[in-house]
Amino acid sequence: MEKTALITGGSRGIGAATAKYLAARGYGICINYHRNEQAAETLVAHIREQFSVPCIAIAADVSDETQVVRLFAEMDELIGPVTHLVNNVGVLFKQMKVTEMDAERINKTLTTNVTSYFLCSREALKRMQPGCAIVNVSSVASRTGSAGEYVDYAASKGAVDVFTRGLSLELAPQGIRVNCVRPGFIYTDIHADGGEPGRVDRISSQIPMLRGGQPEEVASAIAWLLSDEASYVTGSFIDLAGGR
DSSP states (O other): OOOEEEETTTTSHHHHHHHHHHHTTTOEEEEEESSOHHHHHHHHHHHHHHHOSOEEEEEOOTTSHHHHHHHHHHHHHHTOOOSEEEEOOOOOOOOOOGGGOOHHHHHHHHIIIIIHHHHHHHHHHTTOOTTOEEEEEOOTHHHHOOTTTOHHHHHHHHHHHHHHHHHHHHHGGGTOEEEEEEEOSBOSTHHHHTTOTTHHHHHGGGSTTSSOBOHHHHHHHHHHHHSGGGTTOOSOEEEESTTO
16 A cells, blocks of 8 residues: 555644654655645655655645645645545644633634544545554643643643544544554744743753653654554554653
């Protein structure tokens, strides 16, 4: 089976690292992005040059059902149907307590971080066969709760955990695996989105391993869960949070 991976939110951070990691292992790559076309196209050019695999980028807001359907149709035409899906897209807003959050923020967090995973998985499963796989990117925040910072984000990732478990059980008889990674304290731009670019450095002394993680360390776990080496693994979680 030719392996073709779709990575949502794939133009930066963990998504971009995963795209390169999978390309190095022979996957055709579809990078989904929302607005940052320049970053996506730069990544596509790098992958094509370095790894000589098919690689495209498609813009779509994956919290919008119509755009998700279009994304998968375009991917079918340009590179072939998805065999491996990485639900990676996520949004994080400014740190604040729950008492300060409004419905617009809460709903945006949930639709981006949860609804998108349902919609993309649904469309992928219309195309997948035994041997295909899905990896959801959750967060260690689903365990810690992120009190005083972004409980809405943590709650959305808790939903991703439950979604992973439920979908894995639905699909196990069909030979399609669903697993999850839970990164924490990784050096990516998402902390700047939350209003504290230096957050990982601030809390590194509280991490048992005394350092933050790199996107490539998460990408390697995602790649293993997608691979045939993990053929008997489904409904499982890998925490990448330095011991937290």
